[in-house]
Amino acid sequence: MNDRLLNGRRAVVTGAGSGIGAAIALAYARAGADLLLADIDRARLDDTARRCREAGGRVETAVGDEAVANQAIDACVAAFGGIDILVNNAGMLTQSRCADMPTAMWDDMLRVDLRSVFLCARRAVAHMAAQRWGRVINVASQLGIKGGVELCHYAAAKAGVIGFTKSLALEMAPANVLVNAIAPGPIATPLVDGISADWKRAKEASLPLGRFGRVEEVAPTAVLLASDPGGNLYVGQTLGPNSGDVMP
């Protein structure tokens, strides 16, 4: 298989400082893409950018919350003359039972995990439609399909991402802008570090594959969806690298 599947493509990856986003950025760099990487954490973002440059990619960065991530689209256009691929990956995890959840916790989650997806996609698809080629890849979660205890805000945001993905896919497919989601199962990243070891052991035991995924096992799905012709027939889909936890 051609290992430069994204040669010359210009991509924005949000939440690229860590975990799945960093792995996608590195896989994109190795596949030949130019990258605008965004995150709220400057140090971690710089580390990802350095590794992507070592892999041969042209890399620019934008630091800030989801509003800045939105501006990352403009920064990509300014740096590379356009945008071909947007990966909406930035996300956070907090936990509370619904009955005890402060409104601010709900609002923060919806702002970071859902509203930012809308903001970045809205800006990106205008550029993509004008050139009649584009790919938007939204990182949802299987919890958006199955729900989770103490995670009603997260599950609601991720279910929202999946519904948003389908709707935007319908609107944009005629312009050859393909919009899809990835809904990973449990993946070993800093996001799940705070969860108790007992819960993780029990969760792993319940998985058909018997283990959490690794970030490098998720990133190739994002390469596939962005690639041409490999990704050309995916429209509004939710792909599930999830160790068999959910089978829609």
Ligand SMILES: NC(=O)c1ccc[n+]([C@@H]2O[C@H](COP(=O)([O-])OP(=O)(O)OC[C@H]3O[C@@H](n4cnc5c(N)ncnc54)[C@H](O)[C@@H]3O)[C@@H](O)[C@H]2O)c1
């Ligand atoms: N790890 C899992 O088990 C898992 C499972 C399903 C879905 N996901 C999703 O995958 C995505 C990446 O998660 P991860 O596990 O790699 O987490 P992570 O914590 O390793 O990385 C998330 C990154 O997003 C950044 N970020 C957080 N808020 C931001 C904001 N407001 N603006 C810009 N950047 C921001 C963080 O600084 C961090 O670098 C998230 O959307 C998450 O919900 C993760």
